[in-house]
Amino acid sequence: MKITITINQQTKTLEVHPSDTLLKVLRREGYFSVKFGGCSEGECGSCTVLLDGVPVNSCCMLAAQADGHTVETVEGLGEHPEHGWKTTRGLHPIQQAMVEAGAIQCGYCTPAMVLAAKALLDKNPEPTETEVRDALSGILCRCTGYVKPVEAILLAARQMRGEQVLSETDGAIPVDWKPSGTSSEENLPLEGSPVQYQTRITPKIWTHPDVATTSVVGKPEKKVDAVKLVQGKPAFTDDIEMRGMLVAKVLHSPVAHARIKRIDVSKARALPGVAAVLTWQDIPRVVYSTAGQSDPIPGPLDTFSLDNKVRFVGDRVAFVAAETEEIAEKALELIEVEYEELPAILDPALSMHPDAIRIHDEPEYVNFADSDPTKNLAAKIRIDIGDVEKGFAEADMIFEGDYEVPKVQQAHIEPHVVVTYWDEDDRLVIRTSTQVPFHVRRILAPVLGLPIKRIRVIKPRIGGGFGGKQEVLIEDVAAHLTIATGRPVRYEYTREEEFIAARSRHPMRIHMKTGVKRDGTITANEMYCLSDTGAYGCHALTVTGNTGHKSMALYVGDGKYRQSPNIRFYADIVYTNTPPAGAYRGYGVPQGYWAVERHMEKIARALHLDPIEFRLKNTLRAGELHPFSTAWSEGREPRPEVIHTVGLEECVRQGKSLIGWDDKFGNPEWHRVPGRPELRRGIGVALVMQGTAIPYLDMGGASIKMNDDGSFNLLIGATDLGTGSDTVLAQMAAEVLGTSVDNIIVYSSDTDFTPFDKGAYASSTTYISGTAVVKAAEQVAERIRIRAAEMLRQNEEISPDEIRLADGKAFAPDGRYVTHQEVAYHTLHHQNQEQIMGVASYFSPVSPPPFAAQFAEVTVNIETGAVTVNRLVMAVDSGVIVNPVTASGQIEGGMTQALGYAVCEEMVYDEKGKARERNLKDYHIFRADEMPVMDTIFVQTYEPSHPFGAKAVAEIPMDGVAPAVGNAVLDAVGVDIDANPITPEKVWRALKEKPVIG
């Protein structure tokens, strides 16, 4: 059928099928700003367009419905301000505000937010924050925590009204918006709370005197990819069309554990439009691990692209490539499979039972360290530091407790997506949304039967990853089908596939045992962890190792115990017939801190000690040895490491002050809500530490070359998955080169063109890749200084060391200068020609941990058990902050994900292993209109092992929110919830056992 739509003021007549969604047609027509979030019911809103000026989700309306209507996409809104001789409209004020406010992280949902904002401001030029949040409520963002997008829209509104705006960094502004509660708690006046301030665009920063003044580092530079992303440019993996491209689909197992007795694909292959159907019988049987890690993979090799056995509901059975998605889906229905069902293990406590069925009985299985498939054991950890039993013997009291954490999803809004094709040299190109392009190339080469040199992996922009894309998850599917058909193949997960067949955070059951003196000195601390890796052992050892390595390292004890801590961490990581767990931001550490920080709170209260003083008495301090550095290093040889910077006490001081701890904690009056006898307030804290990269392993590389105009190409293998790492790397290069960020043209990551980088994980990019960038930039700067010294030489020699680079110029000591452009012309064209360039790589012998104090304030309904988180404050010691806007964006987004871990996110399976959560309605992630107030404080210490004193910031916000909320619930109503998420029924049950008195 033909339809006529006016798209961005251009009337188009289009041929569509009645079933075509508007999203599908718009993307087919090249409007790539309209994104697909994989959802089935319009939950994510990344496909938002304006239909007759009203924001709607184009994924769940038919193109035919738009016949005769007008459609607006971001492509029609604004454009880059520089298009050569042609005058452009420039960016729309909303787009400009999004850029200035740092509202863009991965940028996948940004076009949708811009359109929703436009519809709002067109109708209501003076919206309140509540109205802005309501307008954004249909667009899920997993990166930002909505703080900066909301502020950007308010900023745009002020600008569009013609009001004077001081600057994009005008600090805290009082707002009308208050956190919402359950129905009857909405608009609840929170007497006693401070005036509600949101952390605005820039966070609060406390700086240690050691921190040096810099020109570009430390400044809120705009993201280098912001202008591109705010326009919705075709920057993501799926934003290409290729002639003859096939659509891939995967048949997923409907049963939790079975052998495939018979599989008949003849009908599927015979279906017109089907190009290939592959089963385990059609491709080489190569065992590998999907974990995107360096060689050797620190875990078992237990996976095949396709196997004759399925190990969870959602496991792969067959691949299909067809001309259209509809044909591919029809082909899946035509595949006949006969399963010989086997007993399924769904409870990890049963995995190691002697009678348990063996999940991995394949002869190709390759052990790593203590993995033992005969016991369904993917990995095993036994770490003893000091003399734990002696420590327990010396304790006045022993505290034991059991804790549990659920399986949760990364829920990046861009699903896993890959496009593969043969290039003109018959090299296989894998264009993929990955955090680990170089690992993808290395790991897939044997699986595909290709040498590494015949594979090129391109990582375009990534619409969020959070560890979910530190996995070689779907690239092999498309690659096998390209090899089979010779044609380009595109494979993109649906949201349901994300839930049933992607990776997740490891669920764990944790037992804590702690010996304590009456004065609060910890004498010994022990954790046992039963970790469920699901059907495959990807990241099994390393994730769970970090559970102990980070969370059990924080509390070393005091006095003589501080000199020689007694710490035990044992873990069994077992297989079950559930979807595999893997990497998820925080990498095992949030699990550990749920147990450790809930446990510490209980001990402090039992000993009638101030919970913060008790903690600080026992925490690791500067100059002390990281207690685990002598015992464990991700399956590699451990090497002792001294911690040089610990800003934890200052974090506590700053955080306490901002949240008003001293006025609230222990104040019975504050805990009650006047006029609402069913409500109680509570306040809680958790102290946490993370790591910064993996020492002696993680390596990043960078190359920089100088262009004619004095700009520089910075080529990096590091992968910016929305975090802003391209920007902070550019800032560090600009600082060294004495230029501005807009003179650094960043390109990442392409295995053919950029240096190796291990990828974006382990909080390593700013630290590892950043140091590589600085080293490469120093080489370039040195060459510029040498050339400038020659150019500026008059009567006497000038030493290159005397040349100072700043503002795009090279200054002699007397103030004369040559510009970078003059240097470039001189070297490229005029005299003693040379290409000024630098290449460097870096790996670190240390992993300096960031520290943080996380505070939470809650209101608990003692009748229903409902918990409303009203406020989160996080004070973070991440060393020197290279970009306060992008860094605070990391904290805000991380706290929001962690908030879901605290109160609502979990993945539950029925007795057949089938998932309860298959979409973003049942798996609820926080929306813009239900967020608590969030504040970020940076405590800037100077980490001496980094050129600019930086430590990591990306993962630590995941660690403390859940236990701080748990501790706040305890403070509010006196009950302990030891298994997160803290749901209303769990609180209600606990209150039944221990009612609130008075």
Next chain:
Amino acid sequence: MIIEYHRPDTLDQALALLSRQNPPTLPLGGGSYLSRHTREDVAVVDLQKLGLDFIESTEKGLSIGATTRLQTLVEHPEIPQWLKQAAHRETSANLRRMQSLAGTLVTCNGRSILGTVLLAADARLYWLPQGEEKSLGDYFALRLHWNQGLLIRSISIPTKVKVASDWVARTPKDLPVLVVAVAQWPSKRTRVVVGGFGNTPLLVLDGPEPGGVDVALKSVLKQSTDEWASSEYRMDVGEKLLKRLLKTLEALEG
């Protein structure tokens, strides 16, 4: 898959199309459900040109056109506060601008706050072509067996009624695990409905006054255990919410 799309100009044309058996032909309101939920081959009849997006005052209250969007309910000055609140809480901003009221009632499950509240208010559906008015409760009870060829023209709601609702969810905007809605007429007629589970909200009581409602509530919630909450929880908390809501209604004027 949707194999035919029709956009009739008149109700008669629409009804003629909807009466077809082959292919099965379904009404398309906002499209947010049907555009993604059809595995079998069907035809759809888009109702956008039929003028069914209206809100009119009637003797008994309001008549709301079937294709009226939820956001219109939120913004329209004549819509009572209890309905505005329920429509607003039903879903996010984008989907409120897409979902029609009738479409929401046809596709909702027991976790719908809007469905729960409208059932408590004894909303009635006006069906074409017969021109019959049936209660929402009757429709929910028989929804799976509803005849093809019928079309909701409008939904009637009373305005001389006090309605209060409350719910529990994991977060402020999460799907609720328990909803309680109470409607009370000037005559003291009282209707209590619970939701948060199952295929549709459930009527607890429709009586001349609220006596015995706590027993009825427990009876209805006794079998409500599902993967989201236990019946034990729902019975206990449901009773508390009900008490609170009855007090709220007492305090409300009118």
